[in-house]
Amino acid sequence: MTTPSVDRLPAGPASSRTTPPPGAAVPEEAGPDPRLTDGVLAGYAGCFGCGEESPHGLRLRRTGHADGVVRAEYVVQRAHQGAPGLAHGGVLATAMDEMLGWAAWLLGRRYVTGRLETDFLRPVPVGATLHLRAWCRGVDGRKAYLEGEGRVGAPDGPPAVRAAGLFVEVPREHFTKERMN
Ligand SMILES: CCCCCCCCCCCC(=O)SCCNC(=O)CCNC(=O)[C@H](O)C(C)(C)COP(=O)(O)OP(=O)(O)OC[C@H]1O[C@@H](n2cnc3c(N)ncnc32)[C@H](O)[C@@H]1OP(=O)(O)O
Numbered sequence: 001m002t003t004p005s006v007d008r009l010p011a012g013p014a015s016s017r018t019t020p021p022p023g024a025a026v027p028e029e030a031g032p033d034p035r036l037t038d039g040v041l042a043g044y045a046g047c048f049g050c051g052e053e054s055p056h057g058l059r060l061r062r063t064g065h066a067d068g069v070v071r072a073e074y075v076v077q078r079a080h081q082g083a084p085g086l087a088h089g090g091v092l093a094t095a096m097d098e099m100l101g102w103a104a105w106l107l108g109r110r111y112v113t114g115r116l117e118t119d120f121l122r123p124v125p126v127g128a129t130l131h132l133r134a135w136c137r138g139v140d141g142r143k144a145y146l147e148g149e150g151r152v153g154a155p156d157g158p159p160a161v162r163a164a165g166l167f168v169e170v171p172r173e174h175f176t177k178e179r180m181n
Contacts, residue, residue, distance in 0.1 A: 020138030049098030096163035
């Protein structure tokens with residue numbers, strides 16, 4: 001499969017460390033959704049990005065996955081403010097981390113964030129819905145290169161945040177060996 005056809009923002013944030021090398025391909029077929037099959041992580045309700053039991057978490061809601069693009073919605077909560085009434089930049093970066101992570105996991109392997117680059121394009125008010133999407137630009141060995149963006153109010157609303165990331169494939173033990181509780 002080639003890079004998904006996405007009506008993306010003209011200039012992405014990707015640096016050389018988050019840009020796939022020439023020839024890096026997007027895998028032909030997404031594997032089984034690890035959220036449904038992984039014994040450690042499946043449906044983890046405590047996830048700060050998407051878990052239902054994380055009291056101040058982002059509670060991202062996945063709305064679809066087609067043609068190599070994963071989509072979700074995120075409603076900015078009062079607990080997510082930086083400046084009064086506006087989303088904290090770190091929270092928006094978290095939303096992008098989660099999105100890129102989803103796009104990586106939908107390739108059918110276990111990945112963690114190695115590097116995350118974010119552009120903040122406009123403030124996002126509390127109560128606004130951010131329409132998020134992410135996709136893979138290429139895989140090179142253990143390294144997967146992801147991109148994503150968030151738009152305010154509608155899927156084709158004004159862009160507020162965009163991100164590029166390098167995710168690194170890890171074994172299942174990554175999620176258990178250093179756990180303290
Ligand atoms: C079911 C649930 C669904 C879950 C759905 C998922 C949603 C969750 C989304 C949230 C995702 C997260 O936040 S994950 C949590 C935040 N991230 C972490 O905690 C990761 C912490 N870091 C690490 O554990 C480690 O540093 C690793 C695994 C990233 C890499 O360590 P390693 O395994 O020893 O591998 P290493 O040789 O260092 O790196 C492998 C290759 O990647 C490159 N590389 C590594 N890091 C970087 C980097 N920052 N910038 C550039 N390149 C890098 C190396 O140069 C190398 O390239 P080359 O020499 O091969 O060319």
